[in-house]
Amino acid sequence: MSDVLVDVDGLKVHFPIKRGIVHDRTVGYVYAVDGVDLAIRRGETYGLVGESGCGKSTLGRAVLRLSEPTAGRVVFDGTDLAQLSGEPLRRMRRRMQMVFQDPLSSLDPRQSVQSLLVEGLRAHELDRGAEATAARLRELLDVVGLPANALRRYPHEFSGGQRQRIGIARALTVEPDLIVADEPVSALDVSVQAQVLNLLEDLQAQFGLTYLVIAHDLAVVRHIADRVGVMYLGGIVEEADADALYTEPRHPYTRALLSAIPVPDPEVEDRREQILLTGDLPSPAAPPSGCRFHTRCPWRQPSRCDTERPPLREIRPGHRVACHYAEDIAAGRITAPTGLSASRG
Amino acid sequence: MALLEVDDLSVVFTRKGEQPVVAVDGVSFDVDPGQTVGLVGESGCGKSVTALAIMGLLPRRGVRVSGSVRFDGTELLGLPAAAMRDRRGRDLGMVFQDPLSSLNPVVPIGLQITEVLERHRRTPRKKAMVQAGDLLTRVGIPDPRRRLDEYPHQLSGGMRQRALIAMALACRPKLLLADEPTTALDVTIQAQILALLAELVRAGDTDLGDTDLGDTALVMITHDLGVVAGLCDEVNVLYGGRVVERGPRHPLFAAPHHPYTVGLLASVPRLDGPRGQRLSPIRGSVSDNIPWTSGCAFAPRCPNVLGACTSVTPEMEFGPDERLLRCHNPVPAPQEVRA
Amino acid sequence: MLTSSRRQRIDDLAAGGGAPDAGVSLAVSAWRRLRRSPLFLVGAAIIGVFVVMALLAPWLAQHDPALRLLDDQVSRARNEIPPAQPGHPLGGDQQGRDLYSRMLLGSQQTLLVAVLATVIGLGGGLVLGTLAGAIGGWVDSVVMRLVDVMLSIPSLLLAVSVGALFARQTQFTVILAVAIVQIPIFARLLRGSMLAQRASDHVLAARALGVRRRAIVFRHMLPNSLGPVVVQSTLVLAIAIIDAAALSFLGLGAADDSVPEWGQMLGRAQDVIDSHPQLAFWPAGAIITVALGFTLVGESLRDALDPKNRR
Secondary structure, three states, rough: OEEEEEEEEEEEEEEEEEOOOOOOEEEEEEEEEEEEEEEEEEEEEEEEEOOOOHHHHHHHHHHHHHHHEEEEEEEEOOOEEEHHOHHHHHHHHHHHHEOOOOOOOOOOOOOOOOHHHHHEEEEEEOHHHHHHHHHHHHHHHHHHHHHOOOOOHHHHOOOOHHHHHHHHHHHHOOOOEEEEEOOOOHHHHHHHHHHHHHHHHHHHHHHOOOEEEEEOHEEEEEEEOOOOEEEOOOOOEEEEEEHHHHHHHOOOHHHHHHHHOOOOOOOHHHEEEOOOOOOOOOOOOOOOOOOOOOOOOOOOOOOOOOOOOOOOOEEEEEEEOOOOOHHHHHHOHHHHHHHHEEEEO | OOOOOEEEEEEEEEEOOOOOOOEEEEEEEEEEOOOOEEEOOOOOOHHHHHHHHHOOOOOOOEEEEEEEEEOOOOEEOOHHHHHHHHHHHOOOEEEOOOOOHOOOOOOOOOHHHHHHHHHOOOHHHHHHHHHHHHHHHHOOOOOOOHHOOHHHHOOOOOHHHHHHHHHHHOOOOOEEEEEEOOOOOOOHHHHHHHHHHHHHHHHHOOOOOOHHHOOOOEEEEEEOOOHHHHHHOOOEEOOOOOEEEEEEEHHHHHHOOOOOHHHHOOOOOOOOOOOOOOOOOOOOOOOOOOOOOOOOOOHHHHHOHHHHHHHOOOOOOOHHHHEEEEOOOOOHHHHHOOO | OOHHHHHHHHHHHHOOOOOOOOOHHHHHHHHHHHOOOHHHHHHHHHHHHHHHHHHHHHOOOOOOOOOOOOHHHOOOOEEEOOOOEEEEOEEEEEOOOOOOHHHHHHHHHHHHHHHHHHHHHHHHHHHHHHHHHOOOHHHHHEEEEEEEHHHHHOOOHEEEEEEEEOOOOOHHHHHHHHHHHHHHHHHHHHHHHHHHHHHHHHHHHHHHHOOOHHHHHHHHOOOOOOOOOOHHHHHHHHHHHHHHHHHHHHHOHHHHHHOOOOOHHHHHHHHOOOOHHHHHHHHHHHHHHHHHHHHHHHHHHHHHHOOOHHH
């Protein structure tokens, strides 16, 4: 058995932009995911961070083959998911599950918690008699910390945190190996986020789960992930162990992103050096040439950056960066023009 | 004298045939000229409703507002609608969470800004357009002349929020209320907007010509403790429609005394904290089942709960460090723990 | 100290419990809101009276509606029609038949037209809408173009054309004509909400779980798409009554008038509307009232099913 559970290789997901009244013409593509390589090891938590529109959710769905990849492969435990369809794919779904951002909209409002949970068991012939099923459901509720009387109630009768617990319980019904959690806590109240994060950690320890956690909140990802990939406009720009990424970010975008997060401590806030990026995220339908980040990069160089797309290369064992000048910037040989870097207070 | 004095503000939503819902339950705070005051809390704590009540933007029917909101010496509650409209936009500006739905989708940005100037300052259209362009430059929108003719949907989220801030600032209000102004935005854009707000408020002594925005006070409403930590002079922590703790940001974050404030801080993962440490969440979730009428609303979730917490409603009192606190059993400051 | 009951309540709240064991489904909570709605109560009362009237008509009517009991009081030459008199509270029609009995029995036919037309329209719309919404792709395109063509013809004109296709007009041709007009409306409505459901998170969640496609369509997509369709059905009940009346009025109703129907009665009354308006007044009033009843129920259903009103 190999160490790698999910191997993503050259994955691209392009959505056609269609226009036309009678016949739909394709007038362009949204390059949501545009060439991603990553490997998720068995039992680890891989964190994927990026801002809205960077393609992280699409990547998560493509890993589960809920989005059709345009090119590339997703190999799950030795099986190329792109080759599967119909019944074999449906069978495969038992082993990989998803936890959604909005716990309310991802739970069918007309189904009681019981029927939501039983559904997965039924789909994969895991329900073995009424008694065994009832015991299994009680166990699941207990595991995610919901009261036993939850079964006969409906999603809208629960608080946000509890709904997310229902969603997690549903994912657990089929005893998966991989759980893709797309913004699992961002819709929750601050005080409840920690409950769900702790729960996810406990479940991983208990069931040996592998996680792909997708989030825009770098602090959340840092907390939960072992390894982190930073996405920008459809591609991974930096990937490293969580500690290395946060202490020694090498890609200019990662540095800007990290410097932009407010910390709940006035002492830190007063001293925090910020790299304020100018402008907005370019449209993924018309990504910039060369390095996708060059339009906003404070360390942009006149040559190469706007013509040649930097590959994700390993600069240290386990630390990959997609920047032509990562070493030069780290060594201080290239500095950002003044005025772009601002300190607060 | 304080610029804004909110005293015992209560907002109750009443619906025919249904239990009235208390959204704000006696909130009091002051804002001095040029000061930045934060209202922090989770959903349902009443922070947004407080802002709407101050702005007089709550519907007249089905809502009972009581208490007092004094702005520059004038009582705003009970002010006739026309007088309130005059105040809004001229003395009081507001920035909302969702900039797209707060802008009129069928009117160009420029016209929406000049409208404010024409209405409140009787600025002629031509001159107002020039000022609107200056304002857009001021809030960091590149190529403002072109943007003036564009519609809200043509702008990105960050640009829209900037445009909204420009609109709110058009008449140089004395007070700006910002209700989760960065929640819908990405972190890098949030950083831009926060830097802009901080700059606008602190620009008192710099000469900025016609768009000089000195001494604007800011009320920052947010759930994000990080945003508050960097921006606000004075912080009010809200729970269940009441202020539970208040203090200047440095002592408040260094030594929070209310178990809710402590809990909030302990439940968010921090970028600069040690990794691999387990978070300590607050148990349960925000619930309106136990109001303040008998005991403390936070009691069901509180790790420090005492007998009195469920029978005697705590009052706002000076706790340790001369900080205002609504708690029977406050958390001691860290050094006291060590002692 | 904490009192024990209070302590219990706090623990329950902290555990997220404290709620009753059995949950309240969306349908139940919608019904609770509905019960409080005055519009619904008025509409339901009107419909209730109408249905009871239709069911009990054979016993309530004192006379056979086809018998020309008052034929001796009818004079075509002098334009005389029997007025109200003892035993005949509304008088008679142009042929001396008891108007009161005809009104009562007419409600039966009207109810039949409304319900059958709605059921046929709904059935056709459900099939087409589900096909288009669940399968998508070219099936969707074909079905929706067909629906667009049908929708582009003014509804009454379409109904008239369908009615005219039949050599002999009967009550059934009226029903069919009215129903066919409704099929594209239902289909489009259902397809729209099915598409919204297909893109929803909970359907994606079911797909991710490996639930079979048929189960996703019939357990998740269809039930969640029916809200607007249910509302539309109640409104169509009203529309069907009015459309059927219009067809009858235009002479495309049942040729045989021994079985009374309100629309048809209204149609026959048009010759004498100047001199004897009561012949038009009663059926017209009844049609308007019943249509209003269904509309009120439909509108209040719409409010009750709106998830934004949930609490």
